[in-house]
Amino acid sequence: MGSTDTTDATPFWNLNIPEALHTDHCPAYLEYALDNEKDRRILSTLDADYHRQTWPEVRGFIQDNRIDRFQRVPSDLRRYREYCSKLTDKFGSVMDFVMQERLGWTSLEPKSKTPFEDRDDYKILLNDWPYGIDKRIVHIVVWTKFDLINDPDTGDLTAEARKEIDDYVNKAFVDACGKDNVIWFKNWASLKSIHSVEHFHVMLFDPPKGFVADITNGDRALADKVGYGATVKAMKSLNELKKS
Known part of the structure; x- marks a missing residue:
């Protein structure tokens, strides 16, 4: 599983959702992941790449x-x-x-x-x-x-x-x-x-x-x-x- 915080420069909070729903800022319910390396790494992974x-x-x-x-x-x-x-x-x-x-x-x-x-x-x-x-x-x-x-x-x-x-x-x-x-x-x-x-x-x-x-x-x-x-x-x- 990837260890970066972005995929193709896409912030982790915008991955695995349609592009039309992308936001400039992290949703409040995902802000915790800014300080949680494990979950941020998971959220930075495409579903298709998940094992x-x-x-x-x-x-x-x-x-x-x-x-x-x-x-x-x-x-x-x-x-x-x-x-x-x-x-x-x-x-x-x-x-x-x-x-x-x-x-x-x-x-x-x-x-x-x-x-x-x-x-x-x-x-x-x-x-x-x-x-x-x-x-x-x-x-x-x-x-x-x-x-x-x-x-x-x-x-x-x-x-x-x-x-x-x-x-x-x-x-x-x-x-x-x-x-x-x-x-x-x-x-x-x-x-x-x-x-x-x-x-x-x-x-x-x-x-x-x-x-x-x-x-x-x-x-x-x-x-x-x-x-x-x-x-x-x-x-x-x-x-x-x-x-x-």
Whole structure:
């Protein structure tokens, strides 16, 4: 993937959108990338030049605890940042949106003191804005009302918490998909986009037909529900002008 901030002298914020939508100044929702070298590099890449991360790469990132190496397709990263900006304006924070609209939870008080014992204490949903990975890989997020305890000395999960998640993942996913086709991870605190609701991620490679719909109760990722926001609206306006 390219490491420059422009392609053919085009600023990163104008890549992967029609020329008619190019702007002289960076949109507010992408200004953060001026100081974020990783995302600026991604946004400086054409979608056509983007390399989707393979299942062996995905497993390697997680096994080596290098989850910072996950990234999104450039145009998806743009959509993600635009949508998060709108959510913050409307709901106050992404966390509030997730609580109200995605989880439907009014309280984070678990019913059971034992993790994964009560089905109302956790919810399985698709990741709303998947990484730029092999399209056969399904990215799921398991949200929990109960704490996933970290070791204060290492910042990583305690051995007990890791075993609890392992046991759950084996039962919920591995039995159906196979050990080599399932891997999970919990984001470092510094990489979390939502800090107040506990969750961990599960990746499935080419799961059995119908399995994902069953386990997520037919959930659909936000990325599949929403359009390209301002880009779509602007294109509609341009088309209407052309017809007039």
